[in-house]
Each structure stands twice: as structure tokens, then as C-alpha cells.
Amino acid sequence: MRASQKVRSQKSEVRSRNSELRTQNSKLAETHISGAEGLYETSEIQKVIKKYTLRALNHPKGRPDRIVITIEDIREKPEIIPSLPVTTIKCSSIDEAKDAVIKILRLLKISERAIDTAFDVIKKNRMRGAAIITSEKGNRLEPDRERGVRASQLGINKTALKILSSRLSRLGINTETVKEALILASKVASYEHVIAELCVSDDPYYTTGYVASKKFGYLRIPGIKHKGSKSGGRAFFVKEGINVEDIIDYLERRPVIIGKVTSCKGIISVNEILNRLYL
Ligand code: WAQ
Ligand code: MG
Secondary structure (H helix, E strand, C coil), rough: CEEEEEEEEEHCCCCCCCCECCCCCCEEEEEEECCCCCCCCCCHHHHHHHHHHHHCCCCCCCCCCEEECCCCCCCCCEEEECCCEEEEEEECCHHHHHHHHHHHHHHHCCCHHHHHHHHHHHHHHCCCCCEEEEEECCCCCCCCCCCCECCEEEECCCHHHHHHHHHHHHHCCCCCHHHHHHHHHHHHHHHCEECCHHHHEECCCCCCCEEEEEECCCEEECCCCCCCCCCCCCEEEECCCCHHHHHHHHHCCCCEEEECCCEEEEECHHHHHHHCCCC
């Protein structure tokens, strides 16, 4: 599902000498409001269309004037992967949250340059997809920087979903947002050349982000942005010198399903990660 809104771009508004606002040259730019994707059984289609439509129409970023829903049959047999383990990092301020993100990324050997590039992308928040950033030089590899790369063709089987929901319920975080993000992060992290992912929601009122990696799992970071902030985005940190077409093919086109749920832990401090007490 893809929902967007046409807005007049301010840049093209010009004032003539008599101060009249001329908008004849102004262009309508398409702003991304909401997107969602998943792999489902045929019998679930109607229910999912309803869910996605309601989500698009009630999005805190605004009311879309265009909602596109695409349904595709998949022919390739999905790859079955386990979900990443879920943990929440204790953070009591936005500075602590940012600090935790930086410390975890450094531990994963992501360079300062790459970390800065990721925070820039997230601050600007203009993309529908994610930036692919090389872990050393901090170069961006995605061919379309406006759009980014969209992880798609992902899902979870019914048995795994039941187990995941019950484990997350015990932690008080059994929401669609957490489950969808975990499914996405698990697919992304399963690609051999992905080292880590940083995510901040673009929903102004959803302030928990995450850092995901094969090494530390899915680490939730509460309070990574201020309430009401419009920034948000995703960065996938990859090894230097990878083939960009291959990773895009995997993320956008290869069907992957969660078939097993790894443990979900409670809240831990970032020091427990830093001291490698936790693995
Ligand atoms: N593939 C790549 N990038 C995406 C995708 C996708 N399928 N969907 C969204 N993005 C990018 C896009 O730039 C969005 O602006 C940004 O990520 C944030 O997307 O455990 O809701 O859908 O409590 O707003 C984290 C949950 C929720 C943490 C993240 O992201 C937790 C979320 P959103
Ligand atoms: Mg969102």
C-alpha cells in the first residue's frame, strides 16, 4: 500500500514586484504519507485491504489524496528465517537514546561518517524507503535517493505470529507497529552483507526507534526523537564494496517469511551490550 498527498511546493512560489504571489509556475509535489507491505494467504486479502486502507486514511502525517494498493501473486517459494531477538534499551532522555544508538553502531564498527550520514537522512525525512550506507566510507548506494530502497515481500507464518504476539504481550509491546518493524528488520538483517539498520518512525507521535543487527538483535530505543517531530527514516549499513543490485533484488523482490521466533527479552541498559554481557 502506498498513500500520498499532492502539495504545492513553496519554492516555486515567486513574488512579483507588486508583491502579488505568482503560483503559475509552482509544481505539485507528491509527499509520502504511509506505506505498508506483506505476504499473505489469498483468504486474507480482503481483511488486509481494509487494514491498509484504514491505516492510510487515518495517518497522523495527514490525509492522502491517493492510495495505491497492489496485490501480486508470488511464484518463488519464500525463504524461511527466524525473527531477531527483541530487547528494549533503557533510555531516560533523548540524549541518552542518541548516545546509545551511536555506541551500539560504533561497536558494530560503523564509522562516524556513516553514522552522520544516517542521522542526516533521518533528520530530513523525505524518503519512502531506506538509504543504503556503506559502513566505512559512509557512501550512499541507493540509485534513487528521493525514494530509497523499500524492503518488501516479507511476512510471518501463522504459528510464528501467535508465539510472537504472546511473547510481546508479556512485555506489553504487542502492537502492529512493533511486529511489522521486527519482520522488516529480520529480513534486512538476514542479508549477509547488512551489518546494521537504524530506524526512526516518521509518525510524529511514535518516538521509539531501533537498531537491528545479526550481532545484537532488535534493540528498541525509546525516545529517539521528540514528540511531534516529523523526522524519521531508515538506514541500512552495509559492507564496503557490495553489489548494490543484488541487495536491492533481495530486499525488494525475494520473498522471506519468519517461521521461528527468537526469545524476547525485557529492558536492559546499553552498558550490558557494551560490556558484552549480552549476546
Ligand atoms: N523499506 C524500507 N524503508 C522503509 C519501509 C520499507 N518497507 N517502510 C518505511 N521505510 C522508511 C521510510 O523512510 C519511513 O519514513 C521510515 O522508514 C519510517 O517508517 O519496536 O513505524 O513505517 O517500538 O514510520 C519502529 C518500532 C516503527 C520500534 C518504525 O517506521 C518499536 C516505523 P515507519
Ligand atoms: Mg510511519
